[in-house]
Amino acid sequence: xxxxxxxxxxxxxxxxxxxxxxxxxxxxxxxxxxxxxxxxxxxxxxxxxxxxxxxxxxxxxxxxxxxxxxxxxxxxxxxxxxxxxxxxxxxxxxxxxxxxxxxxxxxxxxxxxxxxxxxxxxxxxxxxxxxxxxxxxxxxxxxxxxxxxxxxxxxxxxxxxxxxxxxxxxxxxxxxxxxxxxxxxxxxxxxxxxxxxxxxxxxxxxxxxxxxxxxxxxxxxxxxxxxxxxxxxxxxxxxxxxxxxxxxxxxxxxxxxxxxxxxxxxxxxxxxxxxxxxxxxxxxxxxxxxxxxxxxxxxxxxxxxxxxxxxxxxxxxxxxxxxxxxxxxxxxxxxxxxxxxxxxxxx
Numbered sequence: 001x002x003x004x005x006x007x008x009x010x011x012x013x014x015x016x017x018x019x020x021x022x023x024x025x026x027x028x029x030x031x032x033x034x035x036x037x038x039x040x041x042x043x044x045x046x047x048x049x050x051x052x053x054x055x056x057x058x059x060x061x062x063x064x065x066x067x068x069x070x071x072x073x074x075x076x077x078x079x080x081x082x083x084x085x086x087x088x089x090x091x092x093x094x095x096x097x098x099x100x101x102x103x104x105x106x107x108x109x110x111x112x113x114x115x116x117x118x119x120x121x122x123x124x125x126x127x128x129x130x131x132x133x134x135x136x137x138x139x140x141x142x143x144x145x146x147x148x149x150x151x152x153x154x155x156x157x158x159x160x161x162x163x164x165x166x167x168x169x170x171x172x173x174x175x176x177x178x179x180x181x182x183x184x185x186x187x188x189x190x191x192x193x194x195x196x197x198x199x200x201x202x203x204x205x206x207x208x209x210x211x212x213x214x215x216x217x218x219x220x221x222x223x224x225x226x227x228x229x230x231x232x233x234x235x236x237x238x239x240x241x242x243x244x245x246x247x248x249x250x251x252x253x254x255x256x257x258x259x260x261x262x263x264x265x266x267x268x269x270x271x272x273x274x275x276x277x278x279x280x281x282x283x284x285x286x287x288x289x290x291x292x293x294x295x296x297x298x299x300x301x302x303x304x305x306x307x308x309x310x311x312x313x314x315x316x317x318x319x320x321x322x323x324x325x326x327x328x329x330x331x332x333x334x335x336x337x338x339x340x341x342x343x344x345x346x347x
Contacts, residue, residue, distance in 0.1 A: 014066065022180065042188075043322050052092055060203055103126050104147075174208045279341035298326075
């Protein structure tokens with residue numbers, strides 16, 4: 001069933017498919033906040049958008065897949081890392097809808113080892129196409145286009161979804177979530193001094209930035225980069241917003257759309273690679289709040305938040321909201337790094 005999102009102007013949102021279990025809760029991190037002695041920390045539990053579909057990807061795919069179905073597509077093609085949360089969510093949603101799914105993944109499977117998101121993607125019946133990291137950036141788009149051509153030659157119709165479903169349709173996921181968050185703030189009786197999220201493909205951060213400018217314009221949104229640097233995400237944000245405006249022509253606020261706020265100091269060794277301190281943060285949240293983060297996105301972003309707090313860069317803040325975008329299945333393939341970082345092998 002296609003549903004239209006009931007949100008106030010100036011956004012007339014396109015149709016969406018209601019896959020996620022919404023609204024997700026906004027919860028205080030009482031013990032951690034008390035331990036740190038700074039502002040009260042809150043977490044938007046978007047890891048609870050729905051069982052194996054957990055995470056931010058589902059919010060974006062609600063709009064992307066509604067459009068794909070409206071155009072009569074029977075095949076989904078997308079891309080990402082070998083342990084991509086987005087690819088796993090696409091595979092499971094495709095199975096739910098009876099669509100064929102092709103995943104073009106960065107990385108090569110080790111012989112006999114299938115784990116985490118890759119395991120779930122294959123369990124859902126997705127056809128996996130792996131490219132060596134050195135070839136991925138050069139060949140990814142052509143490989144997806146070739147699969148689309150093969151699909152159409154067989155009488156099918158393909159819809160190509162970019163990394164993270166971060167495109168003109170995907171942005172609506174977190175524009176819509178911003179309206180939900182504005183209600184959360186009102187219900188909890190506070191206005192956050194900042195909202196913090198991980199920034200990987202850029203769509204979640206972009207949607208939150210656009211949505212908050214309308215629904216709660218005095219609340220800044222800070223994206224903690226987990227891979228590329230600030231300049232890359234600034235450029236990506238502009239490109240995504242221009243494509244979104246061209247497609248949907250929303251009412252533009254006075255002064256134009258706000259530029260994104262990005263912190264790229266906590267990327268570490270690169271995408272999907274985390275330093276021991278990130279695993280320490282993951283353990284801290286699990287032991288203190290029973291909240292599980294992942295080493296690719298949320299662990300890095302929350303570690304960055306803690307470091308910024310220690311450095312006094314949120315001085316005077318009373319409330320900070322962290323958007324937990326899911327990703328728990330990405331923790332399992334890094335179990336050895338986690339154990340090594342926490343010294344479990346030596347116990």
